[in-house]
Each structure stands twice: as C-alpha cells, then as structure tokens.
Amino acid sequence: KQEVTQIPAALSVPEGENLVLNCSFTDSAIYNLQWFRQDPGKGLTSLLLIQSSQREQTSGRLNASLDKSSGRSTLYIAASQPGDSATYLCAALADRGSTLGRLYFGRGTQLTVWP
C-alpha cells in the first residue's frame, strides 16, 4: 500500500525566507504527484501537479520537483509571505493494479510565516 509522508509536520519562519517542504512516497508506481494548499476549515486548492515523466513544475514563487526513483518530492517556496501561512499537502496518484486512480495523501506541513 502506498504511504505518503511529509516532513516537517509544522514550520514557523519569518517573512522573506526561502522554504523547502518535503514529501516522500513508498511506491514509485505513481501517475502524478500533486501539491495542495489548505486554509483552516477550508477546502484544498491545487498548487502544482507533476506528471511522472516530469522533473519539476513552477508557478510564481512555487517550484515543485519530483524524483520517482527515490520516492521524493519537494515544494520550494521563495521569499515567503504571511499570506503563505496554511497547511500544504502532497498527494500521489496510483497508476496501476487494484489502487488505480486512487490518490494517497500525506498529513501535511502546517506553515506559519510571521511578519
């Protein structure tokens, strides 16, 4: 069964710092990996999606990388701002067998950026 782990569980930094959030997965048979943002009590907003054949994706100050062979993805946030404060989740989409089409989530990294 796919297991997705996110480290650290929580992170508190001053505004302006560059950040790296880590995501690891146990089964490399993934179709894609998606990063989400969740504000307290709210739904999940998709930030970046990396196909299994890709190495990275960028959107504004966000950059996500994927290394299938090592089972790792990282989300890089440049020049963090207080508005970036939220929980960030990664999710791996299974691409074969009985779990085809299922998305496996990590428990998230709770980020606080203070002014």
Add this chain to the structure above:
Amino acid sequence: DADVTQTPRNRITKTGKRIMLECSQTKGHDRMYWYRQDPGLGLRLIYYSFDVKDINKGEISDGYSVSRQAQAKFSLSLESAIPNQTALYFCATRGLPADTQYFGPGTRLTVL
C-alpha cells in the same frame, strides 16, 4: 461559480439519524471521490466512482453508502450516524487538465 459544490456546508445531527451529503460538479469529469478529514489523521478515502455505473469502496467505507445519480452528482449517505463520524467531508473530481483533482469547499458534520 465554484466548479465543485457541496451541500450542506455545516450540519449538526444526532446519533442514529440518516444524513445525506450532496456534491455537484460542472467540470465534466467522470471521476468523483468522497474523503473525510480528521485532525491528525489526514484525508482518508471513503468511496470513489469512475463513471455513473462504477462505484468503488475506499479505505473507510463502513457505515457509509453512495449514489452516483448522474455524471455531475455524487451523494454520500450515513444511514445511522454515530459520533465518530464527526469530521470534515470533502468531495472531489479528477480529470483534465492532467488528471488534476479539484476539491469542493467541504461539509463540516457533527454527530451528537
């Protein structure tokens, strides 16, 4: 307008009551999902559907049932609610572009 909508957004009910949570989407996606989120446990899959005639159990389907009334509608029912079903429930779709998952705003359910 939101692409994935859920009703109700909040619900308080009593043990033993039957509850239905509804989800509608305008993205035209065939694949739809129901998750629950609990503090410290993350998101867990309850049921998923790849088209109107295809329903699959997720990892925590006991105590729940679903109905896919149309491509755009996927409902989750709790036949006899119990307190440990208190959670935040999310509906999601998956499809173009690039098999992205899109989530609804969530339903906060409290079972007393």
